[in-house]
Every structure is written in structure tokens, then in C-alpha cells.
Amino acid sequence: xxxxxxxxxxxxxxxxxxxxxxxxxxxxxxxxxxxxxxxxxxxxxxxxxxxxxxxxxxxxxxxxxxxxxxxxxxxxxxxxxxxxxxxxxxxxxxxxxxxxxxxxxxxxxxxxxxxxxxxxxxxxxxxxxxxxxxxxxxxxxxxxxxxxxxxxxxxxxxxxxxxxxxxxxxxxxxxxxxxxxxxxxxxxxxxxxxxxxxxxxxxxxxxxxxxxxxxxxxxxxxxxxxxxxxxxxxxxxxxxxxxxxxxxxxxxxxxxxxxxxxxxxxxxxxxxxxxxxxxxxxxxxxxxxxxxxxxxxxxxxxxxxxxxxxxxxxxxxxxxxxxxxxxxxxxxxxxxxxxxxxxxxxxxxxxxxxxxxxxxxxxxxxxxxxxxxxxxxxxxxxxxxxxxxxxxxxxxxxxxxxxxxxxxxxxxxxxxxxxxxxxxx
Amino acid sequence: xxxxxxxxxxxxxxxxxxxxxxxxxxxxxxxxxxxxxxxxxxxxxxxxxxxxxxxxxxxxxxxxxxxxxxxxxxxxxxxxxxxxxxxxxxxxxxxxxxxxxxxxxxxxxxxxxxxxxxxxxxxxxxxxxxxxxxxxxxxxxxxxxxxxxxxxxxxxxxxxxxxxxxxxxxxxxxxxxxxxxxxxxxxxxxxxxxxxxxxxxxxxxxxxxxxxxxxxxxxxxxxxxxxxxxxxxxxxxxxxxxxxxxxxxxxxxxxxxxxxxxxxxxxxxxxxxxxxxxxxxxxxxxxxxxxxxxxxxxxxxxxxxxxxxxxxxxxxxxxxxxxxxxxxxxxxxxxxxxxxxxxxxxxxxxxxxxxxxxxxxxxxxxxxxxxxxxxxxxxxxxxxxxxxxxxxxxxxxxxxxxxxxxxxxxxxxxxxxxxxxxxxx
Numbered sequence: 001x002x003x004x005x006x007x008x009x010x011x012x013x014x015x016x017x018x019x020x021x022x023x024x025x026x027x028x029x030x031x032x033x034x035x036x037x038x039x040x041x042x043x044x045x046x047x048x049x050x051x052x053x054x055x056x057x058x059x060x061x062x063x064x065x066x067x068x069x070x071x072x073x074x075x076x077x078x079x080x081x082x083x084x085x086x087x088x089x090x091x092x093x094x095x096x097x098x099x100x101x102x103x104x105x106x107x108x109x110x111x112x113x114x115x116x117x118x119x120x121x122x123x124x125x126x127x128x129x130x131x132x133x134x135x136x137x138x139x140x141x142x143x144x145x146x147x148x149x150x151x152x153x154x155x156x157x158x159x160x161x162x163x164x165x166x167x168x169x170x171x172x173x174x175x176x177x178x179x180x181x182x183x184x185x186x187x188x189x190x191x192x193x194x195x196x197x198x199x200x201x202x203x204x205x206x207x208x209x210x211x212x213x214x215x216x217x218x219x220x221x222x223x224x225x226x227x228x229x230x231x232x233x234x235x236x237x238x239x240x241x242x243x244x245x246x247x248x249x250x251x252x253x254x255x256x257x258x259x260x261x262x263x264x265x266x267x268x269x270x271x272x273x274x275x276x277x278x279x280x281x282x283x284x285x286x287x288x289x290x291x292x293x294x295x296x297x298x299x300x301x302x303x304x305x306x307x308x309x310x311x312x313x314x315x316x317x318x319x320x321x322x323x324x325x326x327x328x329x330x331x332x333x334x335x336x337x338x339x340x341x342x343x344x345x346x347x348x349x350x351x352x353x354x355x356x357x358x359x360x361x362x363x364x365x366x367x368x369x370x371x372x373x374x375x376x377x378x379x380x381x382x383x384x385x386x387x388x389x390x391x392x393x394x395x396x397x398x399x400x401x402x403x404x405x406x407x408x409x410x411x412x413x414x415x416x417x418x419x420x421x422x423x424x425x
Numbered sequence: 426x427x428x429x430x431x432x433x434x435x436x437x438x439x440x441x442x443x444x445x446x447x448x449x450x451x452x453x454x455x456x457x458x459x460x461x462x463x464x465x466x467x468x469x470x471x472x473x474x475x476x477x478x479x480x481x482x483x484x485x486x487x488x489x490x491x492x493x494x495x496x497x498x499x500x501x502x503x504x505x506x507x508x509x510x511x512x513x514x515x516x517x518x519x520x521x522x523x524x525x526x527x528x529x530x531x532x533x534x535x536x537x538x539x540x541x542x543x544x545x546x547x548x549x550x551x552x553x554x555x556x557x558x559x560x561x562x563x564x565x566x567x568x569x570x571x572x573x574x575x576x577x578x579x580x581x582x583x584x585x586x587x588x589x590x591x592x593x594x595x596x597x598x599x600x601x602x603x604x605x606x607x608x609x610x611x612x613x614x615x616x617x618x619x620x621x622x623x624x625x626x627x628x629x630x631x632x633x634x635x636x637x638x639x640x641x642x643x644x645x646x647x648x649x650x651x652x653x654x655x656x657x658x659x660x661x662x663x664x665x666x667x668x669x670x671x672x673x674x675x676x677x678x679x680x681x682x683x684x685x686x687x688x689x690x691x692x693x694x695x696x697x698x699x700x701x702x703x704x705x706x707x708x709x710x711x712x713x714x715x716x717x718x719x720x721x722x723x724x725x726x727x728x729x730x731x732x733x734x735x736x737x738x739x740x741x742x743x744x745x746x747x748x749x750x751x752x753x754x755x756x757x758x759x760x761x762x763x764x765x766x767x768x769x770x771x772x773x774x775x776x777x778x779x780x781x782x783x784x785x786x787x788x789x790x791x792x793x794x795x796x797x798x799x800x801x802x803x804x805x806x807x808x809x810x811x812x813x814x815x816x817x818x819x820x821x822x823x824x825x826x827x828x829x830x831x832x833x834x835x836x837x838x839x840x841x842x843x844x845x846x847x848x849x850x
Contacts, residue, residue, distance in 0.1 A: 016481050050501065056441050058508040065511075068519050069504035072497035076475065079494035083483040086490075094493050098523055099568060143524060 002167040003035040003125065007135065007157035012172055012231035013077050014044035022231070023084035025172075026130055030090055035125040037164065039135045039157040040081055042073025063108035067137070067147045071097075074134030074153075082132045092130040095121055097137045097145075102156070104138035104146045111146035113138055113155065116163035125164070133160060154215035162222035169219070169226045170252075171211060176230035177253035178203065178210055180422040181274040185413050188423040192272060193251070196258045199272050200226075202365045202399045206275040211255070219255060226255040258367055270368035270375060271420040274413050278406055280310060280328040282359045282391060283337065287351035290323040297348055298325060301340045307333040311361070311394040311403060322351075326392055328403060331357065359391065360409040363401040364416060376400050382419040388412055427592040428460040428550065432560065432582035437597055437656035438502050439469040447656070448509035450597075451555055455515055460550040462589065464560045464582040465506055467498025488533035492562070492572045496522075499559030499578075507557045517555040520546055522562045522570075527581070529563035529571045536571035538563055538580065541588035550589070558585060579640035587647035594644070594651045595677075596636065601655035602678035603628065603635055605847040606699040611839045613848040617678050617697060619689070624697050625651075625680045627790045627824045631700040636680070644680060651680040683792055695793035695800060696845040699838050703831055705735060705753040707784045707816060708762065712776035715748040722773055723750060726765045732758040736786070736819040736828060747776075751817055753828060756782065784816065785834040788826040789841060801825050807844040813837055 006026055013019050022038070029036045041047075050070045054061050078094035085092035100121060104111035121131045135153025140146045148155055154171055161169035176191065178200065183189040195203075197220035204213040210228055219226045229252025288294055295314065302309055312327040329337055334355070341353055362383075369375040379400055383390060388411065391403035404412055417423055431451055438444050447463070454461045466472075475495045479486050503519035510517035525546060529536035546556045560578025565571045573580055579596060586594035601616065603625065608614040620628075622645035629638040635653055644651045654677025713719055720739070727734055737752040754762055759780070766778055794800040804825055808815060813836065816828035829837055842848055 016478060019482065053441060053501070053505055054508060057444065057505055058512045061508055062511055065504040065507045065519060067504075068507075068521070069501050072500045075497045075500075076478070076494050079490040079492075080478055080482055082490045082493075083479060083486050086487055087483045094490060096493070096570070145521070 001033045001035070003037075003164060004029055005037045005039060005157050005161040005164070005166045005169045007039040007153060007169065007171045008041065008231055009153060009173055010041040010044040010047070011174055013040050013042075013081070016080070019043075019077070019080050020084050020087075022172075023081060023088055023090070025231070026081075026085060027088055027090045030128070030130055035128075037121065037125060037131040037133060037160060037166070038081060039133050039153060039160060040074060040077045041135050041153045042077055046073040046076070064144055067108050067145045071134070071137040071145050071147055074136055078132045078134050082130075085130050085132070090130055091128055092132060093124060094132045094134075095124075097134055098139045098143075100133070102138035102159075104140055104148070106140040106142060106144075106146065108140070108144075108146055110149035111138055111140065113148070113159045116160060118164050121160075122164055151212040152214075154212040155218060158215045158218045158222075158224050158226065161224045161226075162218065167225065169224050171215075171226060171228050172231035173210065173228060174230065174232075175210055175228070177228050177251075178208070178255070178273070180272065181413055181417050182276070185276075185410050186417055186423075188414075188417060190422065190424045192253050194254045194256060194261050194264070195272055196261060196367050197255060198258070198367055198398050199365050200255045202363065202396070203273060203275055206277055206361070206363045206365070206399070206401070208275055216255070223257060225260075228252045228255065269366065269421065270372045271364050271366035271422065272368075273365050274416045274420070274422070275363040275365060276409050276413055277361045277363075278359075278409065279331050280359060280361055280403075281331050281334050282326060282328050282356040282403060283341075284324055284326045284354045284356075285341070285348070285350045286324050286354065287322040288325055289349050290321055294323075294348065295325070297344065298341075299327075301344050302329075302337055305336050305340045307337045307340065311392045311401065313392045313394075328359070328361070328392065358406045359403050360406040360412075361401050361403055362409070362412045362416065363399050364420065365399045366420075367398050369400075370397055378419055379416060382415050383412055386411055386415050426458045426460070428589060429454055430462045430464060430582050430586040430589070430591045430594045432464040432578060432594065432596045433466065433656055434578065434598055435466040435469040435472070436599055438465050438467075438506070441505070444468075444502070444505050445509050445512075447597075448506060448513055448515070450656070451506075451510060452513055452515045455553070455555055460553075462546065462550060462556040462558060462585060462591070463506060464558050464578060464585060465499060465502045466560050466578045467502055471498040471501070489569055492533050492570045496559070496562040496570050496572055499561055503557045503559050507555075510555050510557070515555055516553055517557060518549060519557045519559075520549075522559055523564045523568075525558070527563035527584075529565055529573070531565040531567065531569075531571065533565070533569075533571055535574040536563055536565065538573070538584045541585055543589050546585075547589055576637040577639075579637040580643060583640045583643045583647075583649050583651065586649045586651075587643065592650065594649050596640075596651060596653050597656035598635065598653060599655065599657075600635055600653070602653050602676075603633070603680070603698070605697065606838055606842050607701070610701075610835050611842055611848075613839075613842060615847065615849045618676065619679045619681060619686050620697055621683045621686060621792050622680060623683070623792055623823050624790050627788070627821070628698060628700055631702055631786070631788045631790070631824070631826070633700060641680070648682060650685075653677045653680065694791065694846065695797045696789050696791035696847065697793075698790050699841045699845070699847070700788040700790060701834055701838055702786045702788075703784075703834065704756050705784060705786055705828075706756050706759050707751060707753050707781040707828060708766075709749055709751045709779045709781075710766070710773070710775045710777075711749050711779065712747040713750055714774050715746055719748075719773065720750070722769065723766075724752075726769055727754075727762055730761050730765050732762045732765065736817045736826065738817045753784070753786070753817065783831045784828050785831040785837075786826050786828055787834070787837045787841065788824050789845065790824045791845075792823050794825075795822055803844055804841065807840050808837060811836055811840050 135156035
């Protein structure tokens, strides 16, 4: 017997039939003798409709009232799913976030979960009742409704799993697991049976849409075993069927501690995956005075304007007087960044500023590279062999990222996937 | 300065523009220096959609989960209305029913309000904040969501007005007040400036759809001054405009204590209104044994089966051995009533049972008839003069009801309206 949290996103509960399907999947876990809690999102489209209402009334809205409105979508789903479970003979009840309660801070619209009350829900689960809980929301210190921001339901599920000490948190999504790279780029991409928290975190922050970054952080901090799997099956003709699947019969990818992977004796490859992201821009500030404090003078105002600077490289100064600084930031931050840099032009005294929006960041990720030399070298050689020029490089303990021209993205990903031995047979 | 509760139904908040209109009306009350709370329903159609979801999943649903689902409609409206108020410069915030809280019993789906917490809402109103509250719902003793049943928002508004000791509760609806009779039957119907709780209660239970019966009872018990008025204006061409009205500029009908009407020195007519209802059936049980206990033997099983018997008449027994008993009940209760009477046939020993569905109940209502003789006589004479036969008669202190053939409804209403001096000039 295990205690399991299941999480289903908006597509998986998109209509009444799909809600019935989710009920069958949850009941199957119950029938295996497990204690089951289910975290659900709003039905597809509902949150967008509610956000549309809010924005048409008040373009600059009070986030406290926004949260009151948009949090209703999940409340509808929890009631309907509890009914669907009862209808097939399972005991079930819904818990709203103020009933548990799910306590958050007061950052309305993007709150963080502080604590989850577990007494009532654990008591219900122990009695064999499936507990149905809304994702994406909580109650702030003032007793008002909060929401966690888009995609917050993954975080809700992991936080609940941590609070009730669940043996596993199954995140049902529209992909059936975590792949060595995007299967749309190469049909040699393989599904990983297991991946470490650290690798998953890099993948999430490097553009993989499988799990929300915050939910992976939370899982890592509380050692919540997360399983990513699909809530529907794709037929050979590409047709999607929701009338399917019983969780563990269709294993996805387990996101766990490195020790667990080691303990299983699985062969740990040096590199687990190749990620790419095209949503950054590269900015070069040319001929800045090469003196102490210039980097602070450049990046201070950007940080103050909430611009997320990512990769940074400062070229060696040839004349000892001036230098070029190149860095990347999200495309969406570009207008704000440009405004700050224009303001700072006089004090920085740079000659010119060039912006390149046609770039991609390619990353090689793997906890194995900690103990292996030559991983970076292989990346540079592989790209060089394909004639791909590397702009900026940044590394962490378990990943190497390079910036290249966006046109070469697929070529680079395929070449690296093969070079690191990730290709499926 | 007054403390006012405003209540708007689903049609009045049916879309974003109408919600903006409601915000303007509430702000106008605030600008007059009043303390303002607003109780709102779900946007038109939303509750029906949610009920549809529930019923398609579970025809025999758990009412606790039903309440979780359908209560979300009002929560959307309170957030949107608070935002619309803020958008036009009014301070506003929403209070969910668990935030106040609105404590109810645990009759899920048809709960009764027990108590309303007023501390937070009164503090907000005193500071000039418009408090926006959902109608139709509350929290049961187990801390779970309850709803009051269809039309419960009127009751929510009156209960809130009673709890916060409001000077007035304005119920905005799709009619602009209480009329001496249905204006669709005669264009001589007049809007009443004032009506007593007792009269309003009779009108509500006799078929007037203006206010929910329970809300009138509650207003009477707590002496809440209720004003019925329209949230939109009808143009001369019959076109409806929601871009209008500031409450007290368009006085509706005030439902108040008799003393208040007397104190105003308003001429109190003997009869305030003529009501009619076509949703009853007449049942005659012929040739029942005329012995003590026969009425109890007849009506006991009906009461046990939750059949609402209304008017009853027992004919004088000519031979001293058998009698005919005639009574009315709602059409919707007929199948159950028939089943009970069939079962009881042997013990009652009646000869036959006739059902007439083609009947109407016509009622004359007025607190003035307490102190005036001859009111009933005038009714009988007026109907006789038009050749209308009276089936059953029932009276209370402030109303006389008669059952006639349904075809004569309009004729009877018009004749009585004229006879009691209610016709407009």
C-alpha cells in the first residue's frame, strides 16, 4: 500500500468524458489498495475565459479580486471529479484550499505555498476516501484567496505530496515522460525511465515544458518522488484517446534522488539530455571602459528593472582600455533592458549596442559530467565538426550551455544527441 | 447617511457591461454618503451550465459536491463587480461566504442561514469600502460549502441586511416594483409605493414572482425595510436599457411594517392587490363516510408524502352517512397525491375521485380588510355579476382566495381590480 498524489492538468479534465476518465484512473489506484489524493486544474479554456472577463473590466486589476475570480475554475473541477468518482463506486470528497487549508504568502496572483494543513485530508485518505484538491490556489495570511500563477498546479501537487508524505506524486500531462531531447527534432529521442531532480531542474529552466521549475525545486527540497506520465494514449494514426490508461501500467519518467537511481544499479550515462531554447536575445555592449565596477554599473540597473540576465561573457580587452560585454536575456525583457541601457549610456560610455534576436541556447545536461572530464570538449568538437559557431558559453556543475545562431538549432541538437550516445537504436 | 444592502439578480449582472452598470449604481449610493454592501447572483446562464455538468456526471448527485460546483458562479461575479467598482474610483472588496462567514445549517442544496459574521464587513463599509458578497451560499457546520436553493440570493440579501442592521435592502429585479395586479392582465394595474410584509408574503406565496417567500418571511421577522426596484429601464418601444438607473431616483415599492405606512399618513386602501395562480389542481373525493377522523385519514398520508394541500372544503352531508371532500394542491404534487389516495381507497371507502386541472386561484389581498366588513361579499358579488362560478373558498386575516375555472382568470382579475377601486385613472 502506498500513499499517492495524482495531478491532472486542464487538457486531462477538459470535458465531462475526460473527467470520467480521470475518475477511472484514480479509482484504479484506490483499487490497488493505495491512499489517493488528486490535484486538478480548471477545465481547458475556463481560466482563460475568467482572465478575459477580468482584463476586459480592469486592464490594471487588483490581484486580490483577480484571484477570487480565476480560482473558481479549479473549484468546479474538484466537485465534478468527486461526483464522477462517487458515480463509479469510489468514496470521494473535495477539499477547497481554504478547507485544508493551503496557506500561502500574500503575493496575490503569484503566491508561494507556505504550509498545508493535512489533518482532515489524511484522515479521509486513511478511510479510503479519494481526496480531490484544487491546484493553483491557496489562502493568504489575511484569509483571502490567492493563486500561484500560471502552471501552479504542478507546484500544488508536489507541495501536497510533501505535506502528506506521499510515496509518489504522479503528474499526468500531455507528454508521456521526459525525453533525452525534443522528439519533434529527432525520432531518435528516447524516454528516460529516471532522471535526477537536478537534471530535471536544468531541463525545466532550459525550456522543457514538462514540469514547472518551481515544482521541481520543491520536489528536490522535500525529496518528493515525482512521476511524469501521459493522461491519454496516442494511437498509431496519431489520434488521441482519453479512454485508457491506468497510471503505473504505462510508466513515464520518475524524477528522483540520484541515490535512488544509483541504488537501482541503472547504468548512468554521462549526459541525460540535450535541451534547447529560442526565447533569448543576445546583446553586445561594445567598447565599454575596462575599469573595475563597470559590470556592476551595467547589470545593476538591469537587475533593478527585473530583467533576467542569463549568460554573460566579457571579452579580453586588447588595448587595456575598453572591452565588449555580451549577455543574453529573455526576449520579453528586451524593451525594458533597452530602456535601461539607453539611460545608462552616458555613465557607461559604451560605443554601441547590438541586439541579436536570432539565437538559440543549446544545453547538454547530466549529473554524470561531474565525474567525467572531456564532456565540454566533446560538445565544442561536435559543433565545430558541423561548422556551427559558438557565441557565448556558460556552465554549471551538471550542464553546459552554448549560444548559437538559431538556424542551426536542429542540426546541433541531432549532432549532440548522437555524439553523447543518446540515440535510440 | 444610511447603511444599504443592494441585491442584483443574474439578469442584472448578465454580462460585463451590465456588471459595469451595477457598479455605477452602487457607486451612486456611495457618493450619496451611504455605507454600501452589494449581494449578487451568478451571471445569467452560469448556474444552469454548472447544474448541467453535475447532472450529466451524476443524475443522483451528492448535494455537498453539487454545492461546491454551483456556488462558484457567484464567486466569479463578486470579484468582477469589485474590480468594476475599483475601475470607476470606488473602494471595493469582495467577501466570500466563508470569509464573512455566512453560517448555515447542513441541508446541502437548500440550506437555511443561521448567522452571519459582520465584524469584517461592517469595518470595511465604515471605511467607505463597498462590500461585495455572493448570494445563494454559505458554510455549513462542518465547514463545507452550502447553497440555499434556487432564488436564494434574495434571502442572502435580506439576511445580510438584518445582520448588519441596514436601513434598507434594495432588491433590483426585472420588474420595477410590486403592482396591484399583473400588468400583463390589465393596463390599469398600478405600482404600489408601499406594501406591508404580510401582504407581500401573501402575494409571494400566491404566485407573485417578485420576491422569494423565504426572503419576505425573514424581512418580516427582522423588520428589514425592503425596496423592490428595476435594474434597467424599459423604453417606450419596449426596448430594455441597462445604461441607466440610480436606485432611489426610480422609486420602486417599499415593503415595510404596517406602522410605517400608517405613520406616513398614506391612505391605506382596504385591498392592495389581486393575485392569481394557475399551478394548482382541484381534487374531489366523492362519497366518503361521514364519520369523525375521516379528514385525518385522508390528509394524514398526503402530508406524510410531502404533498402540500392548500384549500379544503367539506360539503354538508345530506344523508348523514357520506360526504364529499374537495381540496387543491400543486400540479407537481399530483402524481404522489394520486398514489397515496389510491392506496387509501379501501380504508376511506370513497366512491370516486375526480381531478380538475383547469382551475385558477384568485386572491384578494389587503391588511385593510381586517377592519372592514363586506370585503368578501364584494368579491362574491363581483364574480357572480360576471357569471363566474366559485368552486372553493379559503380565507385568512388579510386575504380571500377562491377557485374558479381557469378560463375566467383574466375576466375575474379585471373585474375585481375595478371593484376594489384599484384601477389607475
